[in-house]
Amino acid sequence: MNKPSGVNAFxxxxxxPRFSCALGGALSTLNSLPGVVPVIHASAGCGGNVFASQQAGSAYYGAGYCGGLAVPSSNVSENEIVxxxxDRLREQIANTLDVVEGQLYVVITxxxxxxxxxxxxxxxxGFRNQGKPVLAVDTGGFKGNSYRGYDLVLERLFSEQVQKANEKAPDVINLWGAVPGQDPFFRGDLAELKRLLGLLGMKANTFFSYDETLENLNQAGSSVGNIVISRTYGVEAARTFEQVHQTPFIAVDIxxxxxxxxxxxxxxxDFAGINASVVEKIIADEQRDYYRYIERIADVYADLDLQHYGVVVGNASYSxxxxxxxxxxxxWLPELVVITDCLGETHKEELKVHFGEIKYIKTPKVVFETDSSExxxxxxxxxxxxxEKRYFHSFSPAFVFGSALExxxxxxxxxKHLTVSFPASNRAVLNRGYAGFKGGLHLIEDILDVLVAGR
Amino acid sequence: MGYIDEKVVPKREERLKACNAFGGKACQLIEGSRGGCLVNKNRSFSQTCNCQMGLALAMVLTIPEAVTIMHGPIGCGSSSHNMDSYFRPGQSIRGGKPKALLWVSTNLEEQDIIGGGESKLEEAIIKADQNHRPAAIIVVSSCAPGIIGDDIDELTSRLQKRISARIIPIHCEGFKTKISATAYDAVYHGIARSLELELKSEAPGGLVSNGLDQVKKEYIKSKTVNVLNVFSMGRTDELEIERLLKALGLEVNFYPNFAHPDKFRFLIEAALNISVCPTHDDYFVEILKERYGIPYVLNNMPIGIRNTEDWLLDIAKELNLESEAKTLIEKEKKELEVELELYRSILKGKRVLVSGGEIRVAVTAMLLQELGCEVVGIRAYHYDQFGDDIYLKAVSGNPDLEINVATTQVFELVNMLKKVKPDLFVGHSGSNVWAAKLGIPALPLFSQPQNYVGYRGVFEVAKRAARIIKNTAFQRTFSENVTLPFKEDWYGKSPFTYITEK
Incomplete structure (x- = not known):
């Protein structure tokens, strides 16, 4: 299979581009993990540049604990390049350990x-041998885009930070695949899915949730399985996890x-071996709540005929x-889907087939296009x-789900337009997510906000 | 100067002996600068900041009808997503149709690092020209092509023959300088080498047909000035500059930000080039003086009462408008003084720390002093000879004022803030949140929609500062609920512990 998140050759x-480089993705990922301090070994501007990209790109997902312009960085210049x-890196790591409080320091290049x-x-x-919690990942920007950086970091953490577990805990599961700094809604999405898995009686580690610590990652080897909520991102990391810890995984859609x-x-x-009747009860309860809300919005929805044709633009997962x-x-009637990632041909074909499985509609046209103007x-x-014709079968009423560029x-x-993907410079996202039952309500809410805004 | 014939401008460490690491008293800084002994300072612990590419982009991404090509790996210039929301209103407020910011990456990958990136750049230039038919294609070259030896000058001059857009190559490899302000020289260098800066001689019987026209033209030129605008000043500030210079009977053209590539042909139809920031323009105004004999003023920034006055008088002196300027200044000051009274009573004695661009922080510190605030520290992104006179003015009466030269360096900032505990922080973007984490409210050092410049700027800054300190609940509660990333014993040390001599 093609490297799913790698950038295509030539x-x-x-x-x-709707992503930054491997270093950028690695940095957003590390800055989102509790207790983790990244140390950049690169030119002075790399960290600042990718942070600016994350700010506008990911709905003002700011610096956090030690991100933004606080990230330790060796800031190499001509002298070091020659x-x-x-030596500069050794000095920088040693002094980072003195100045910055962290449980794990990860050098990225x-x-x-x-x-x-x-x-x-x-x-x-060398530092690790002295008992210092330091890891390194090669994340040179030319290695690929942000999504690649996410995978590279997770692969390294899964193989070197996650402890080997002798026994698996039957009720613990790991879940990842929503990419910090790229998916504007990754926090809300992880929280909702964690909540739902909790209803099933599962403790889910997402590694990034605010109720978790680095221990959740350290102990992740004891989980019975891994769920990747993407068919494209985080899958490589799941393979690594499987090799190192013999933990099976499934890759599903958000x-x-x-x-x-x-x-x-x-x-x-099914993956975790939970009784089907338990699941059906939970689905019924969640669905009941969901439709009580829908019941109230249905009046305006029906009176105004708010069905639209759709265009969806974004990354492979969310689109x-x-x-x-x-x-x-x-x-609704989605007609065109534009996936803005650079993907391998095989993976493109797989995704196209997958779009064909969506029910109730004629399969939308799926294109892979990295240039917004096209x-x-x-x-x-x-x-x-x-x-010019009076009677014209026009593409109307239409609604574009995309980035701020759309x-x-x-x-x-x-x-009409709603920003749901990177760059999301015209939105500010906190705990909002579109995943799960609650996420579905949020998305309807946001769509209707656009549709009734002028009233 | 001769630099203009070189492909690449020298870095400012060499050209201006600029430094980016210092901590100590103001008098020591100025003494060190004059003795040329600041340049060897370094840090043994540092945090990420910006590079000359970032600053170069802040300039070139304002040029309308252009496509900017980031020649480098995919992440270089991805900060540009942040610029779209600056570019669109920037055009519409200047009367243009707001168009999306267009930029492209050549996406250098592993095999290009080995094999070279020129073929990708060539393809990108051709495609950008065909797809968008821009007036200019700006090629911004990042670290990687700089080290693998791509010759972007040779390539662009060869391609220029079959490309309709003007190609402007700009060398701004981040690793090459620690002084990101080298970017300004790099951009002006690219502009001066690639764009037409004069209207080519008109055909016989052209626009100038008789003596009267010639006199008219000369007269208009004698009353026209160029103001070199900067990224950190928006249209609101330009309008204040225009208002003041118009009052002296001058017509004002703004370059280079938001100037159409074709507009540069009229650049030399002016009696004077006016800088609003000495550290921004010295390279370019010198080129224009050498090539076209246009004089310039380059001493000051029109921020604060005294500096606006000095700036206006500098201009007036060059154009023999001193008495007019004095009358204008008196009238403006009188009107302003009355309006400031209310804010002075609120701001009196408030302790402020200012952090950001070299000249901007010094003149802003003076402005705040004029409002009755006490300046308890100044932090400059870098420092060079252009600071000496202004810093002398800014710290007169307090030569022991603590100065930190640092391109952000949050750890030094937080350490200083913890020690001096100011009532208000005035900071560069990217640093204000760290003050907020300490419970300190921030007035952004610059914000393009807002007015900071001229007499109106003084009023607007006063008004905003007074508003900001009215309710600081956000900062207070925020500070009670976040943890700073630094170890407790860091705050017991000098903020300049990691500045070294190398």
Whole structure:
């Protein structure tokens, strides 16, 4: 299988890429883990640049405990590039241990220090041998994009930080796959799925939740299984986990709304060996609550005929889940899905087949496009957008789910717009998520906010 | 100077003996600067900050009708997502149609690091030209192509023959300088080498057809000035600058931010180049003086009462408008004084720490002193000779004032804040949250929609500062509920413990 989150070979032109580099993804990931302090071994601007990208990209997901401009960084310059940066890194790590409070320090590299061949891993090992909690991951930007950085960091943590467990705890499960700094809703999504798994009687480690500590990661080897809520990101890390800890995994979609979430819970229960009747009771309870809310909004929904055609633009995980929710729960008509990642051909085909499994609609046109300016062309090829004719089968009413960049597309085709993907510079996201039953309600709420805003 | 004939400008450590690491008294800083002995300072512990590429992008991403190509691995320049929300309103407030910011990455990957990135850049330039038909294609070169030896100058000059857009190569490899302000030189260097800065001679019988026209043209030129704008000042500030200079009978053109690539051909139709920030423009105004004989003023920033006055008088002196300027200044000051009374009573004695760009922090400190605040510390992103006179003014009467030269370096900032406990922090973006974590409210050092410059700027800053300290519940409760990442014993040490001599 192709490296799912790797950037394709020879892609010389990516317009307004919706991710940063492997270092950027690694940094967002580490800065989101409790007790973890990243140490950048790179030029001075790398950390600042990728943080600015995360700010606007991920709905103002700010510095946190030791992120932003507080991240320790060796800030190598000409001198180190010529003479080597290893001494500078040793000095930086030693002083980081003196100044910054952390339980685990993870060195991540930028392009320059990798090009000059600094032995970062060896230096980290030196500290570890002295009993210092230091790890290193090679995350040079040329290795791939943010999603790749997420996988690289998780792989290293799973193989070197997660302790080997002699016994598996039957009620513990690990769940990951929503990428910090890329998925604006990753916190809310993880919280909701953790809640739902809790109802099944499972303790879920997500590693990033605010009620967890580094211990949840350290002890993750005792889990009976791993659930990756993406078919694309975090899957490589799950394979590593399986190799090292013999823990099986399933890769599923982020479930949004009742249809997908019910399926998710059934799969999770089956995976963990939980009695089907337990699951059905929980689904029924959650569904009851969900539809009591829907019952109240249904009046305006029906009176105003709020069904729309849809365009969905975003990464591989979220685009699918939004599309499915529109089709299977909301009864909308998604026509075009644009996946803005750089993916291998095999994985593209797999995803296309998967879109064909969405019920109740004709399978939408799925394109893989990294250049925002090209999206309107794909839509126009699929559905003629303009005509002088009085009687014209127009693409209307239409609603674009995408990033802040899709405001231009929506304006051009006279559609409504909601930002659900990176860059999400026109939204501020805290604990909001779209996953699960509660997430489905949030998404409907946000859609209707757009539709009734002018009233 | 001769730099203009080189592909790459020298770094400011060399050209200006600029430094980015110092902690101590103001008088020691100025003495060290004049003795040229600041430049060797380093840090044995540091935190991430920015690089010259980031600052270069802040300038070039304002140029309308352009596509910027980030020549580097995929992450370089991904900060530009932050710039879209600056670029759109920036165009519309200047009367243009707000268009999306366009930028492209050449996405250098592992095999390109080995094999070179020129072919990807070539393809990207051609595609950008075909897809968007821009007026300019700006090629911003990051660290990796700098070290693998891509010759972007040779490539772009070869491609220029078949590309309709003007190609502007800009060398801003982050690792090459610790002084990110080198970016300003790098951008101006690219502009001066690639854009037309003069209207090529008109054909016989062209625009200037008779003597009267010639006199008219010369007269207009004598009353026209260029103001070199900066990223950290928005249109609101430009309007205040324009208001004051118009009062002296001058027409104002703004370059380079938000100036169309074709507009630069009119750059030399001016009697004077005016800098609003000495550390921003010295390289460019010198080129324009050498090439076209246009004089310049470069001493000051028009922030605060005294510095606005000094800045205006500098300009007036060059253009023989001193008496007009004095009249204007008196009238402006009189009007302002009355309005400041209310805020002075609120701000009197409030202790402030200012942190950010070299010149901006010094003039802002003076402004706050003019409002009755007590400045308890100044932190500058970098320091060079352009600071000497202004810092002397800013600390007159208090030569022992603590100064920290640091490109952000949150750990030094937090240590200082813990010790001096100011009532208000005035900081560069990216640093204000760290004051908030200590319960200290922040007035952003710059914010483009807001006014900071000129006499109106003094009033607006006073008004905002007074508002901000009215209710600091957010900062107080926030500080009670977050943990700072530094060990407790760090606060017992000098904030400058990790500054070394190397």
């Amino acid at each position: 892609m010389p032109y990516i317009e307004r 003479f080597g940066g290893e 930028g392009c320059m220090t990798e090009i000059i061949g600094d032995d970062t891993t060896g230096i980290a090992r 479930p949004i709304g009742p249809a997908a979430t019910a399926e998710f819970l059934r799969k999770a229960a 699918y889940s939004i599309t499915r929710f529109l089709a299977e729960d909301l009864g 999206i309107q062309k794909h839509l126009a090829e699929h559905w003629p957008l303009f005509s 405001r231009d597309l929506a304006a051009a085709i006279g559609a």
